[in-house]
Amino acid sequence: MRVGGKTAIVTGARRGIGRAIALALAREGANVVVGDIGREDCQKVVDEIKGLGRRGLALKCDVSSTDDVEDMVRRTVAEFGRVDILVNNAGIISYKPFLELTDEDWDKTLNVNLKGQFLCARAAARDMVKNKWGRIINIASISSGGCGIAFPLIAHYTASKGGVVALTEALALELTPQGINVNAICPGAIDTDMAKGVKESGQLAQVLTRIPKGRLGQPEEIARLVVFLASEESDYMSGSAIVIDGGWLTT
Ligand code: NAP
Numbered sequence: 001m002r003v004g005g006k007t008a009i010v011t012g013a014r015r016g017i018g019r020a021i022a023l024a025l026a027r028e029g030a031n032v033v034v035g036d037i038g039r040e041d042c043q044k045v046v047d048e049i050k051g052l053g054r055r056g057l058a059l060k061c062d063v064s065s066t067d068d069v070e071d072m073v074r075r076t077v078a079e080f081g082r083v084d085i086l087v088n089n090a091g092i093i094s095y096k097p098f099l100e101l102t103d104e105d106w107d108k109t110l111n112v113n114l115k116g117q118f119l120c121a122r123a124a125a126r127d128m129v130k131n132k133w134g135r136i137i138n139i140a141s142i143s144s145g146g147c148g149i150a151f152p153l154i155a156h157y158t159a160s161k162g163g164v165v166a167l168t169e170a171l172a173l174e175l176t177p178q179g180i181n182v183n184a185i186c187p188g189a190i191d192t193d194m195a196k197g198v199k200e201s202g203q204l205a206q207v208l209t210r211i212p213k214g215r216l217g218q219p220e221e222i223a224r225l226v227v228f229l230a231s232e233e234s235d236y237m238s239g240s241a242i243v244i245d246g247g248w249l250t251t
Pocket of ligand 1: 011012013014015016017018035036037038061062063064088089090091092112139140141142186187188189190191192193194195
């Protein structure tokens with residue numbers, strides 16, 4: 001068991017990549033809190049976690065709400081005694097030309113994708129420092145500028161994910177000396193509801209020509225990387241942004 005006996009919180013875990021991460025961590029021995037803005041279906045994931053012989057807890061949590069996030073961490077500690085692993089996975093995307101982006105588009109995306117990760121990391125790390133051990137894993141994107149690339153129609157999303165990579169480095173600097181490793185994962189195109197837009201727009205074939213692997217990634221492939229970063233195997237890693245994209249960034 002690579003994370004046996006640990007307690008993990010995974011946000012946005014009722015479907016998609018978050019669900020795969022929650023189940024992978026449970027398979028490797030962790031008890032898992034399944035947090036999501038919609039509580040329906042969270043319980044189904046918890047039932048699957050219980051089927052793997054672990055404990056789970058379904059919590060309604062809008063990651064952009066300070067109250068919800070602090071309540072999620074408080075209830076996790078009340079139920080399991082501590083927080084060991086936080087996976088900041090919840091995220092949203094929308095598509096619009098830059099010149100048509102509204103203040104609301106910008107604020108909503110930044111509040112969920114970036115402020116949400118800040119709020120969850122702050123609340124969880126306040127518990128982790130007491131135990132001098134923790135893992136914070138932030139889900140960013142190859143669409144994050146810097147080491148990644150920019151795509152049209154998602155300036156707000158790209159800015160939020162670039163912020164996630166920068167936040168990861170800043171947190172690693174402050175928290176690593178206190179026993180908390182902080183890393184980011186930058187996925188390429190992963191086969192979830194979020195990738196539906198690409199499929200429905202008829203652009204999938206064209207996108208695949210740019211991915212040397214010739215296919216979309218699967219949520220479970222991201223989950224395996226999360227398990228590695230959550231485990232002792234990655235003890236010397238902190239402050240990294242790891243690209244997992246089937247080779248897309250080489251093209
Ligand atoms: P997804 O299928 O759309 O799932 C996102 C999950 O986040 C949903 O369960 C959603 O809840 C939840 N969520 C949305 N807003 C929330 C909020 N304010 N508070 C709590 N939960 C919230 O997306 P995904 O593809 O699994 O993506 C997961 C993460 O990977 C995201 O951060 C995304 O940006 C990143 N990513 C995805 C891809 C990709 O190609 N799929 C590529 C790069 C990065 P509801 O179901 O209730 O809406």
